[in-house]
Amino acid sequence: MASFVVMEAPEGGDEAAYIRDGFHFFAFLLPPIWLAWHRLWIEALVAFAVMAVLGSLGSVSGLSEAAPLLSLLVSLYVGLEAPALRIAALRRRGWREWGVVDAYNRDDAETKHLFGDSVEQAEETRVPAPMPEPQPLAPRAGPSGPALGLFSYPGAR
Template identity: 55%
Template sequence: MAIYVVMQPPAGDNKARDAIFVRDSFTWLGFLAAPLWLAWHRLWIEAALTFVVMAILSVTGEKLGLEGAGSLLSLLVSLYIGFEGQALRIAALRRRGWREWGVVEAGNLGDAETRHALETGEDGEEAAPMPRIVPDASLARPPQTGMALGLTHTPGRP
């Protein structure tokens, strides 16, 4: 099971369909292509900073004759983005005014959206009215007084 952080939009009707689900896990694409992954999620400052740091580490490692060290430090930056990329997304959403609704545990994104919709009481469709089990009292027959047939006890008879 995965953990999804549910972020609600800053203003509006705050329906379940407007929420953003951020999976709280290691990000393989963030690890393999850190600046591109950050840019894809519109984390422009973080993407530029990551690109600059990785470039500086690579160039410094080449100039000093430590190609392995420069590559290893760039790998550490990629590992950081892999582990903390989703937290960076959540922080960026908070800066834009989004609010954290809570956490949903589910097997995949579709299940997380369904659980969130059920917990907020929104199912996306207008619910059909429930059928009446008990009839309306105004439709009932008036009580009968008088003689009745059946196996009832009649007062005064054994």
């Protein structure tokens, strides 16, 4: 089961975006293209620039073995942080976070968001649990005095 972050459109809009939280494989394989596909233009340009700089750094400085590994780290970062990047971009556009829904796929997440967790829970009448009554504190036994850590000062009362 996956967690989906539900983002609702700005005021006046009835649409919602369902963003699966977790690793995104295509964002790992082709970070700039995946970011551009999701209209994350600034992030796509930054990822492309960083990958290009790391590739050219490897050929210029003679670190031809390290350059692919550094580019792999950029890809890994984008693959892991893809949902957070999309959520941040939607927040900049005025969307607000509704909450998180646990579902098997996007359609199931949409159903749970629109109609609640399940039909059975919607039909139940929920009775709130009674609040416990506060109990008076029991008096402390023994002398009280300043203490340092777990032990009291010797001879202090």
